[in-house]
Amino acid sequence: MSHILLRDLDLADIGKLDVYVANGGYEGLKKAVAMPPGAVIDVVKASGLRGRGGAGFPTGVKWGFIPQDNPVNYVVVNADESEPGTFKDRQLLTGNPHQVIEGALIGAYAVRARAVYIYCRGEFWDLAHRLDARIEEARAAGFVGENILGSGWSCEVYTHLGAGAYICGEESALLNSLQGLLGQPRLRPPFPAQKGGGLYYEPTVVNNVETLANVPYILANGADAYRKFGTEQSPGVKIFCVSGHAERPGNYELPLGTTFRELIYEHAGGVRGGKQLKGILTAGVSAPILPATDAVLDTPLTYEDVLNAGSSLGSASIILLDETVNMAWAALKMVRFFKHESCGKCTPCREGCYWMLQLLERLNRGGGAPGDVDLLDEVAAQMIGKCLCALGDFALNPARGTIQHFRADYDALFEAAGEVEAEVETEPVSEPVGV
Amino acid sequence: MLVEKYKDRIEKTLGKYPDKRSAVMPVLYMAQQEYGHLTPQAMQEVADICEMSVTQVKSIAGFYTMYFEKPKGKFHLQVCTDLPCALRGADHFYAALKAYLGIDEGEVTGDGLFSVEHVMCLAACDQAPAMQINFSYCTGLDIEKAKAIIEAIRTTGEYKP
Ligand SMILES: Cc1cc2nc3c(=O)[nH]c(=O)nc-3n(C[C@H](O)[C@H](O)[C@H](O)COP(=O)(O)O)c2cc1C
Numbered sequence: 001m002s003h004i005l006l007r008d009l010d011l012a013d014i015g016k017l018d019v020y021v022a023n024g025g026y027e028g029l030k031k032a033v034a035m036p037p038g039a040v041i042d043v044v045k046a047s048g049l050r051g052r053g054g055a056g057f058p059t060g061v062k063w064g065f066i067p068q069d070n071p072v073n074y075v076v077v078n079a080d081e082s083e084p085g086t087f088k089d090r091q092l093l094t095g096n097p098h099q100v101i102e103g104a105l106i107g108a109y110a111v112r113a114r115a116v117y118i119y120c121r122g123e124f125w126d127l128a129h130r131l132d133a134r135i136e137e138a139r140a141a142g143f144v145g146e147n148i149l150g151s152g153w154s155c156e157v158y159t160h161l162g163a164g165a166y167i168c169g170e171e172s173a174l175l176n177s178l179q180g181l182l183g184q185p186r187l188r189p190p191f192p193a194q195k196g197g198g199l200y201y202e203p204t205v206v207n208n209v210e211t212l213a214n215v216p217y218i219l220a221n222g223a224d225a226y227r228k229f230g231t232e233q234s235p236g237v238k239i240f241c242v243s244g245h246a247e248r249p250g251n252y253e254l255p256l257g258t259t260f261r262e263l264i265y266e267h268a269g270g271v272r273g274g275k276q277l278k279g280i281l282t283a284g285v286s287a288p289i290l291p292a293t294d295a296v297l298d299t300p301l302t303y304e305d306v307l308n309a310g311s312s313l314g315s316a317s318i319i320l321l322d323e324t325v326n327m328a329w330a331a332l333k334m335v336r337f338f339k340h341e342s343c344g345k346c347t348p349c350r351e352g353c354y355w356m357l358q359l360l361e362r363l364n365r366g367g368g369a370p371g372d373v374d375l376l377d378e379v380a381a382q383m384i385g386k387c388l389c390a391l392g393d394f395a396l397n398p399a400r401g402t403i404q405h406f407r408a409d410y411d412a413l414f415e416a417a418g419e420v421e422a423e424v425e426t427e428p429v430s431e432p433v434g435v
Numbered sequence: 436m437l438v439e440k441y442k443d444r445i446e447k448t449l450g451k452y453p454d455k456r457s458a459v460m461p462v463l464y465m466a467q468q469e470y471g472h473l474t475p476q477a478m479q480e481v482a483d484i485c486e487m488s489v490t491q492v493k494s495i496a497g498f499y500t501m502y503f504e505k506p507k508g509k510f511h512l513q514v515c516t517d518l519p520c521a522l523r524g525a526d527h528f529y530a531a532l533k534a535y536l537g538i539d540e541g542e543v544t545g546d547g548l549f550s551v552e553h554v555m556c557l558a559a560c561d562q563a564p565a566m567q568i569n570f571s572y573c574t575g576l577d578i579e580k581a582k583a584i585i586e587a588i589r590t591t592g593e594y595k596p
């Protein structure tokens with residue numbers, strides 16, 4: 001099967017405008033601007049496309065929230081891609097950039113936006129500069145700027161670089177960052193789609209790179225063609241980022257509904273060195289780990305099935321952990337990430353991350369006190385639903401998930417106290433942020 | 436002064452946004468490239484360009500990890516040691532790299548060429564271990580490859596990805 005998203009794997013030069021156009025590129029935009037904006041939204045609604053940034057919110061529904069009569073609306077492309085284990089947007093923007101630009105323009109036409117901002121994480125410096133050149137190519141061809149394709153609608157496309165902050169992937173923090181404010185989340189409502197909640201407080205669609213990369217195909221081929229892939233509730237194709245102990249880590253574009261087993265053993269070559277698979281993270285480090293049981297391996301990768309299995313599909317960043325990993329160490333690594341990335345605004349997240357890290361460092365050093373594991377679980381549980389954004393809820397999953405499924409690994413730390421000490425990095429515990 | 440030296444770039448950047456404050460991040464990058472790190476003078480210039488107070492500019496610079504208020508090596512190596520990379524040997528790679536350069540995190544080599552830092556996920560987990568040399572990706576590493584890259588930089592004075 002040829003790819004819908006990772007077309008650079010089929011056509012190495014698809015990043016060039018002439019090659020993209022010669023292979024059906026910008027046909028979706030042409031179709032869109034010949035339709036009323038509302039009809040474009042209806043097609044995307046009918047396709048059932050769901051947001052690929054993590055939350056899985058229906059894209060057409062999101063576009064439909066934007067008031068059509070507001071004079072200034074925006075589209076923001078979320079290219080902050082900072083979830084550990086996620087590297088699909090980077091491949092899309094590197095290998096097939098025009099498809100993302102086209103998808104964003106279709107969205108912009110649908111909501112009558114006057115500008116698109118592509119917010120790239122700071123590390124995408126080279127990529128963002130290449131993207132600027134692609135945008136200029138598209139402008140020269142009449143796809144960007146004044147009176148696009150003679151439709152009477154005008155729209156600019158700009159890139160904006162972040163500077164190293166995971167929280168700026170959260171949409172309201174991203175909007176603040178783009179406005180030159182501190183990249184911390186906003187209180188909602190108003191939501192970004194509403195007046196008062198978006199970029200410069202105007203109604204704004206925020207979509208992930210991969211979400212928008214699906215849109216040209218949907219417009220060009222219709223909602224039914226897209227629905228041929230995937231399941232009723234999770235239609236279409238998805239890029240699965242496989243990392244960690246895979247034999248062949250990488251991006252795999254497959255229909256939603258593919259099982260973990262097929263993804264891991266048929267596509268990613270199984271576990272490195274023929275080892276036994278122990279745990280699977282599905283949404284980077286943000287959702288609870290799943291034990292690699294047969295039931296889990298036979299679970300279809302859809303929003304609904306992974307939820308039922310006790311985790312979340314999120315951005316489909318599948319991290320494999322083999323039998324050699326002590327999950328308390330994995331929890332330490334994950335909590336260290338959240339401690340570093342908590343923006344410090346909400347006390348439960350800021351303090352919770354700090355104390356979880358303290359406990360996990362002590363446990364992993366072999367100096368834990370009995371009761372530390374229960375205390376860790378309790379600290380994590382106290383964070384549930386208490387913060388302005390989802391980072392606080394993500395941050396409690398590493399500890400809770402590993403304790404729930406791999407408590408024996410924590411016990412092993414007590415038994416092996418002393419032996420493990422040399423294995424643990426002795427990075428000093430820093431002060432909590434924001435104090 | 437940035438305003439004189441980069442007049443066109445600054446104007447183009449300001450033109451992207453409906454308000455000047457939005458340009459604070461790109462202008463901070465310009466200042467950092469010009470002065471090597473964000474000196475008080477650099478912050479003041481950014482504040483003037485974006486019509487913000489210096490305090491506001493400092494708080495933005497301090498919030499993000501990619502703005503530096505202290506000098507770094509000419510080639511700043513940022514090694515990812517996050518979970519997916521660590522599962523593929525990134526912690527050992529980072530330790531070996533520091534040992535080879537003879538510096539610890541936060542230090543600069545005697546010749547001023549290199550500094551190192553461990554960072555969070557770089558979105559290159561399938562090619563672990565991975566690092567950035569200034570703003571360029573350098574992936575699929577092992578310590579021998581890294582040594583070769585470092586020696587090439589020492590000889591040529593530049594990094595070619
Ligand atoms: C802490 C945090 C980090 C996030 N990081 C990203 C990110 O890097 N990229 C992304 O597309 N969405 C990210 N999101 C989700 C966004 O808030 C938002 O839901 C998404 O961009 C919406 O686009 P979609 O509907 O196309 O998925 C993050 C959310 C949270 C809470």
Ligand code: FES
Pocket residue numbers: 084085086515516517518519520521555556557558559560561563565
């Ligand atoms: S974990 Fe190292 S690049 Fe993602």
